[in-house]
Every structure is written in structure tokens, then in C-alpha cells.
Amino acid sequence: MNRIDAILRDPVFPRIKAAVIGATGLAYYADKDAALAERINRRLSDKPTLGLGAYLAQLAGEGPTGPEYQALINELTVGETFFFRYAEQFEALCAVAIPECLRRNRESRLLRIWSAGCSIGPEAYTLEILLKRHFADQLRDWQVSIVGTDLNASFIETARRGVYGNWAVRGLDPAVLAECFDRQGDLWAVKPRFREWTSFSVFNLVEGPLPNYPRGLGALDVVLCRNVMIYFDEPTRTRLLENLHEVLVPNGWLVVGHAETGQQVNSLFTPVPVPGATIYRKPRPGSVPPAAFPVTLPVLAPPTLAEPKPAETKSAEPKPAKKRNTATDSAARLRASAAKPPVPLTAPPTTAPLSAGNTPTGNPAVADGDRAAALDACIALAERNRLDPVVHFRLGLLEEELGVGDPIAAFKRALYLDSDFALADYHLALAYWRRGKLAPAQRHFRNARATVAAHDATELVAEGGGLTVAELRSMIDLWFSGEEP
Numbered sequence: 001m002n003r004i005d006a007i008l009r010d011p012v013f014p015r016i017k018a019a020v021i022g023a024t025g026l027a028y029y030a031d032k033d034a035a036l037a038e039r040i041n042r043r044l045s046d047k048p049t050l051g052l053g054a055y056l057a058q059l060a061g062e063g064p065t066g067p068e069y070q071a072l073i074n075e076l077t078v079g080e081t082f083f084f085r086y087a088e089q090f091e092a093l094c095a096v097a098i099p100e101c102l103r104r105n106r107e108s109r110l111l112r113i114w115s116a117g118c119s120i121g122p123e124a125y126t127l128e129i130l131l132k133r134h135f136a137d138q139l140r141d142w143q144v145s146i147v148g149t150d151l152n153a154s155f156i157e158t159a160r161r162g163v164y165g166n167w168a169v170r171g172l173d174p175a176v177l178a179e180c181f182d183r184q185g186d187l188w189a190v191k192p193r194f195r196e197w198t199s200f201s202v203f204n205l206v207e208g209p210l211p212n213y214p215r216g217l218g219a220l221d222v223v224l225c226r227n228v229m230i231y232f233d234e235p236t237r238t239r240l241l242e243n244l245h246e247v248l249v250p251n252g253w254l255v256v257g258h259a260e261t262g263q264q265v266n267s268l269f270t271p272v273p274v275p276g277a278t279i280y281r282k283p284r285p286g287s288v289p290p291a292a293f294p295v296t297l298p299v300l301a302p303p304t305l306a307e308p309k310p311a312e313t314k315s316a317e318p319k320p321a322k323k324r325n326t327a328t329d330s331a332a333r334l335r336a337s338a339a340k341p342p343v344p345l346t347a348p349p350t351t352a353p354l355s356a357g358n359t360p361t362g363n364p365a366v367a368d369g370d371r372a373a374a375l376d377a378c379i380a381l382a383e384r385n386r387l388d389p390v391v392h393f394r395l396g397l398l399e400e401e402l403g404v405g406d407p408i409a410a411f412k413r414a415l416y417l418d419s420d421f422a423l424a425d426y427h428l429a430l431a432y433w434r435r436g437k438l439a440p441a442q443r444h445f446r447n448a449r450a451t452v453a454a455h456d457a458t459e460l461v462a463e464g465g466g467l468t469v470a471e472l473r474s475m476i477d478l479w480f481s482g483e484e485p
């Protein structure tokens with residue numbers, strides 16, 4: 001019997017497994033006994049006489065920050081990361097979230113960002129690079145802090161050094177590489193001027209506690225927690241999301257990995273769809289997070305686009321396939337909509353609780369996730385209120401979400417009844433774009449832009465769940481960046 005088999009058969013193994021998962025949250029290993037045993041074996045290879053029982057006692061004695069626990073964590077954690085990973089999410093931050101933070105904090109002149117589970121640091125440095133390259137003027141005299149944290153202390157050491165191999169900078173635009181990095185032999189060192197706001201520390205997302213003001217983890221404007229929760233089980237994810245919600249300021253922004261979106265995030269945060277990405281916003285106090293609305297949406301492959309083009313913060317790296325998160329996009333709009341008459345561009349934010357009684361369809365079945373009933377109720381509502389643009393708009397969202405009916409026709413009806421319905425134009429444009437119909441998509445993005453142009457940046461967009469005109473403009477501008485004024 002080899003060592004790994006012996007570990008697997010040892011009666012202490014399940015206890016070590018439970019202890020390690022409990023301490024790190026890495027439930028990923030719950031059904032990967034062989035992988036876990038192999039990693040434990042790596043740690044035991046130079047301690048041939050140490051039995052599993054004694055090893056467990058050592059781990060329990062020192063806790064996750066102890067040297068042996070950290071060495072094991074080193075073996076267990078997956079630190080894959082690179083600069084400008086998921087560039088479209090950074091584009092969304094630049095187009096929507098950061099400008100909103102700049103407006104909101106213009107008096108305090110504070111901007112606080114957290115890269116939670118930052119691995120060796122590229123995500124945190126990418127943020128400083130973006131802020132310095134795109135918002136340098138606005139951020140003059142501001143106090144900016146970008147904190148990167150990780151469970152793995154050796155990742156944090158690497159992050160603090162800020163020196164990387166080719167793998168971490170793969171695909172970066174050569175101009176960005178030259179501007180932001182110093183060549184050190186085969187390596188790339190982040191230039192000192194892009195390391196002024198960024199700091200790193202070891203922090204276990206599972207243990208907390210949060211907020212943790214001494215570490216800069218409180219009253220945050222933006223949190224990125226990407227590709228970390230995929231390794232956790234559902235209760236751990238839920239606890240973590242609640243903590244992230246807690247550390248964000250009202251209206252603060254959350255970015256999660258593409259595989260980490262879904263109902264758990266939606267139940268606490270408002271999804272804000274932008275082309276290529278969905279970012280999340282903590283609702284203001286008094287407003288209620290969107291009700292859970294579990295829908296599995298058709299994922300429509302995005303057409304190859306000559307236009308519209310992605311936004312300003314380009315990197316030359318091959319972009320990962322863009323996942324169209326149509327589920328959360330449309331569900332967000334539905335959830336964000338209170339049963340109020342349409343007052344495009346001046347409607348107040350949704351503050352009424354989204355209980356069964358005032359879900360978009362007014363049908364309790366929506367809250368129960370009964371999509372068929374929701375659709376039936378929405379159709380019935382549209383039939384009874386043929387002249388109400390909002391019900392047609394909501395029907396369009398629901399149909400788009402469920403991949404049924406004719407959402408384009410529903411959005412058109414909304415616009416026929418109210419030609420100034422900016423979000424109807426926006427969603428009609430998205431619907432065309434998803435179907436590869438670029439010319440009408442372009443036309444309706446233009447219409448939406450023209451409609452909002454006449455309005456003050458701080459006005460709220462009807463049916464936008466608190467979305468401001470400025471934010472909608474930024475979202476629309478993503479489609480036109482580099483093309484039109």
C-alpha cells in the first residue's frame with residue numbers, strides 16, 4: 001500500500017479533512033479525497049514517522065496561521081490569477097462603479113477598495129493601474145486605499161514584492177506593460193507609482209471577523225471577490241456574502257467571478273448589467289434587496305462584433321469567453337421594479353419591500369420561483385393594462401429571461417406607448433445584440449442615449465431600481481467608446 005492509500009484509509013483522515021475544510025472554507029476538497037490525501041502526503045514526505053493523528057494535533061494546535069498549516073494551505077489553494085483578468089469587469093468598474101464612487105464621495109475624498117482572495121496580487125495592482133491611468137485628475141488629493149488579502153501567506157509575500165513572471169502579465173497590451181512595469185531580467189516589477197495605494201495582508205475570509213477596520217476592511221466602496229467562492233460550500237458562501245454586504249457602504253459595489261453569480265448574490269445585491277459583465281450593488285438602506293427569483297436563462301452566444309467596441313480599459317490579452325448573464329440582468333430589472341406607474345427618468349427608487357404582493361407581476365408565485373405562473377400573470381397583466389408601457393417592459397424582461405415569447409415585440413410595445421422610456425430602448429438594444437442584430441441594437445442604444453441626454457446626471461431612471469442617468473449613460477457609452485463623441 002502506498003503512502004497516499006494509507007492516508008486515505010487512516011481513520012483520522014476524515015477528521016483532518018473536516019478540520020481543514022472548516023478552517024479554510026475549501027469545501028472543494030469535500031469530494032476530492034485523493035487530491036487532498038496527495039497534498040497531505042506532500043507535507044508528510046519529510047516526516048515519515050509522523051502519523052496522521054499527530055499531524056492533526058499539530059494543525060489544531062497552531063491554527064491556520066501557523067507554519068505547518070500555512071505550508072498545507074500552500075498546497076491546497078489555487079492561486080491562478082493574472083493582470084486584467086476578466087477585462088470586461090474592469091471596464092464595467094471604470095464605466096459605472098468608479099465614476100459613481102467619485103460622485104458619491106466627492107466631499108470625503110476617500111475611496112476604499114478590497115481585493116478579497118487576491119492571490120499573488122495582480123487584481124489589486126490592476127485596480128491601481130486603472131485608477132491612475134483613467135481617473136488620475138479626479139483622484140488628485142484623494143485618499144485611496146486598495147487592500148489585497150489572502151489566506152495564503154506566501155501569496156501575500158509575493159504580492160508585496162510585486163514582481164511577476166510572464167504568466168501573470170500574459171496578453172497585456174505592450175503599451176500598458178511598458179508604462180506600468182519595470183523589466184527585471186525575466187521578470188516584471190510593478191512600477192513604484194502603481195504601488196502607492198495598494199497594500200496586502202493575510203486574512204481568512206472564513207474566520208472573519210468583518211468589518212475589520214484596522215485592516216482597512218470596513219466602509220468599502222468596492223469589493224472584488226472573484227474566483228474564491230467557487231471553492232466554498234453554500235453555507236460558507238452565504239456567510240461570506242453577508243459579510244461582504246456588511247463591509248460595503250450603502251450603494252457600494254461588489255464584483256464576483258463569472259461562475260459565482262446567481263441567486264445567492266442576487267438575494268443581497270442588485271445586479272447592474274453592463275455589456276459583457278454584471279456587477280452588483282448593495283442597496284441603499286430602506287430599499288430591499290431584490291427578491292430571489294431563480295431562473296435558468298438561455299445563454300445566448302454573443303455575436304462576433306465589429307461594433308460596438310469594448311470600453312477604454314483595453315488589454316491585449318485574449319479575453320475569456322464572455323458569459324451573457326441574461327438571467328440576472330433581466331431578473332434584476334424585474335425585481336427592481338415596484339408596481340408603480342411609469343414615470344421615465346424621474347421615477348423614485350424602489351423602496352417598497354418586494355414581497356409576493358408587489359413582485360413585478362403581483363403574483364405570489366414569482367417569489368416562489370414559479371416561473372410559468374409568473375409569466376402567465378405578467379401576460380394577463382399586460383392584457384389588462386394594454387396602455388401601460390411598464391407592464392409591456394416587464395413582460396419583455398421576463399420573456400427574455402425565460403427564453404420564451406417575443407421580448408423584442410414587448411419592448412417595442414413599451415416604446416410605442418412611451419417613446420422616452422430609456423431602459424426599454426436599452427433592453428431592446430441588448431435583445432437585438434444578443435441575437436446578432438447589430439444595426440437595430442446600435443439604433444436603440446443611440447435612442448436610449450438621446451433620451452437620457454436631456455436629463456440631469458443625478459436623476460433616477462424609471463424602472464432602474466435606483467440606477468441614475470449618469471450610470472445608464474456610462475453603460476450605454478460602453479457600446480460607443482472610441483467611436484462617437
Ligand SMILES: C[S@@+](CC[C@H](N)C(=O)[O-])C[C@H]1O[C@@H](n2cnc3c(N)ncnc32)[C@H](O)[C@@H]1O
Nearest residue numbers: 024077080081117119150151204205206226227
Ligand atoms: C483562484 S484565486 C483568485 C485570485 C483573484 N481573485 C482572481 O480572480 O484573479 C483564489 C484565491 O482565494 C484564496 N482563498 C481561498 N480560500 C480563502 C479563504 N478562506 N480566505 C482568503 N482567501 C482564500 C486562495 O488562496 C487563492 O489565492
